[in-house]
Amino acid sequence: MWQALDLGLAAIAQRAVTLGDQLRDQLSGLPGVSTHDLGQTRCAIVTAKVKNRPAEEVAAALGRAAVNVSTTVPEDNPLDTEDRGIHPLIRFSPHYYNTEDEIDHAAELLAPRPNDRLAEFTAPDRPCGVAKVLPYLRRSTLSAANEAGP
């Protein structure tokens, strides 16, 4: 509280919203990733979806990589859910104490791997579709798929 007043809300907003914009731009530039924020004026909250991957799964994978995010909940947004039917989304919300490098790193984790181009042609419900998301998610999911194998 006092910290916020000392720093000044204009300076806080300037930095937090800029980091949000950076993340939104980076995420929406990634193949297979879309962002879903509405309105003419945006803030530091950024919502995104990775094609064919449940938001909770991506959020959990980011958590395992020490990146804290949350997911939106349909019941928290009943009228918006009625309109868009889009929740849960992955919700990123940086603040002034985050760095540009942290934003880069978080976005990079959602980038498709260069050797995973085949994933584009994979049926959505196949485990190897996961390869688009995160290297460690790919490992864990593939090993889970192997365990479930023959």
Add this chain to the structure above:
Amino acid sequence: MMDVDALRAQTPGCARRIHLNNAGAALLAQPTLDAMTGHLRLEAEIGGYEAAARAREGIAAAYAAIAELVGGRSREVVLFDNATHAWNAAFYSVPLGRADRILTGRAEYGSNVLAYWQAAQRTGAEVAVVPNDRHGQMDLAALAAMADERTRLIGVSHVPTSGGLVQPAAEIGKIARACGALFRLDATQSAGQLPLDVQAIGCDMLTGTGRKFLRGPRGTGFLWVRAAALERLDPFVAEIGSATWDGRQGFTWAEGARRFGTWEHS
């Protein structure tokens, strides 16, 4: 210019995690952590009431700080144990009847929407949802057309929990003033993230939480109520923190926004 390195050095969590969940709960700064744990320790050492007495000045300063944060006055502020209770204290104090209407938006928070339905069931008031415009924010032309003399309350989540939208609060405030409705702004996600100015926004009630962008501890919330709106509200709980017995069978409300609070607090 903000010294981000110094601010990070004061934030223990920055060394361990990339924390992009400030809309959930932000990382505490070391001075906040010290103040909280110091007070808990003091309570353990000398007793809770005794520790509260020693912290009296700091607690009074919190009211002034919130007033400064929103651009209001200390006596228009009351503290709560979370933003939902603050919101409830504001909402359930709005007198509603069959002839009244509540207007809200498509991006309204789920708990608020449920409270509107409950109020409609209890009082017969009508709840109308203002459509979005093509940008996905509240359609101001539609709001202006729907806001009439029946409109008792316009309730809006400033920044929804569902994404990066910022509702055009000041424009909504102008429409609320024009139709004479009370305007309640839920600033849970905007307090501590964006500048707030209740005079420019033109709201009558504003609620917020400590744990999100304000970087306070969980279990803290606040309500600001415009002094001029007090006489249009009927506080929903009379208790020793919010009212004083008149010695007969009546009572008087506490000064300012304290009439919406409770004596027991965290």
